[in-house]
Amino acid sequence: AQKVTQAQTEISVVEKEDVTLDCVYETRDTTYYLFWYKQPPSGELVFLIRRNSFDEQNEISGRYSWNFQKSTSSFNFTITASQVVDSAVYFCALSEVQETSGSRLTFGEGTQLTVNP
Amino acid sequence: KAGVTQTPRYLIKTRGQQVTLSCSPISGHRSVSWYQQTPGQGLQFLFEYFSETQRNKGNFPGRFSGRQFSNSRSEMNVSTLELGDSALYLCASSLEPARYGYTFGSGTRLTVV
Numbered sequence: 381a382q383k384v385t386q387a388q389t390e391i392s393v394v395e396k397e398d399v400t401l402d403c404v405y406e407t408r409d410t411t412y413y414l415f416w417y418k419q420p421p422s423g424e425l426v427f428l429i430r431r432n433s434f435d436e437q438n439e440i441s442g443r444y445s446w447n448f449q450k451s452t453s454s455f456n457f458t459i460t461a462s463q464v465v466d467s468a469v470y471f472c473a474l475s476e477v478q479e480t481s482g483s484r485l486t487f488g489e490g491t492q493l494t495v496n497p
Numbered sequence: 498k499a500g501v502t503q504t505p506r507y508l509i510k511t512r513g514q515q516v517t518l519s520c521s522p523i524s525g526h527r528s529v530s531w532y533q534q535t536p537g538q539g540l541q542f543l544f545e546y547f548s549e550t551q552r553n554k555g556n557f558p559g560r561f562s563g564r565q566f567s568n569s570r571s572e573m574n575v576s577t578l579e580l581g582d583s584a585l586y587l588c589a590s591s592l593e594p595a596r597y598g599y600t601f602g603s604g605t606r607l608t609v610v
Contacts, residue, residue, distance in 0.1 A: 415598060415599075417601070422603060423585055423587075423603055423604045423606070424601055424602065424603040424604065425587060425589075425601035426601075427598040427599065427600060427601075429598075430597070430598045471540065482528075482545045482547060482552030482553030483528075483545065483553065484530065484542040484545060484553050484555065485530075485532070485540075485542065485589075485599065486542070487532075487539060487540035487541075488539075489539050490539065490540075
């Protein structure tokens, strides 16, 4: 069975601080995808990044960066110079790859990030 | 292009009633998935439809059902509503399941009283 753990329930930082959200996953599959989503108060899940299990290259997109380490089954997310607009719940998710029998996302519990001015 | 559209946004139903929620995916997306989000259980997978066929189902009772039409629009139905069915129901569409990021709608918030 697949499992995603986000140990940090809530994080509170002051604007311009850097913050890292942790994600640890479990799967028996050798091929899988990892995702990060952001959920603002409006409720919609906003896609941030997708990474497949064969690509361990770290990625940077503006103020966002992701560190994927297969050896520790972790896919951590860092926001540099946080802003008040970054306040939201962030979810890490895992998806197996089954072309014929469909797919599903297994989500972590989410981390509530609050950025204070 | 238009995103994933879910209707209605809010719904209040009485215990024992049934409800139907609607989801219109992004044009060209043939995969539609449904998720339930509650404070206690978090985000849980309900089912996935692809080209009108249910391909994957989560661990929910038979009161939860769904279908997909030829235009890829999907509906989910919950019969004999219970208080515990109060949740945010999110629909996601994808061009190719798992290989691309799923696009989610804003959800339907269902309250059962």
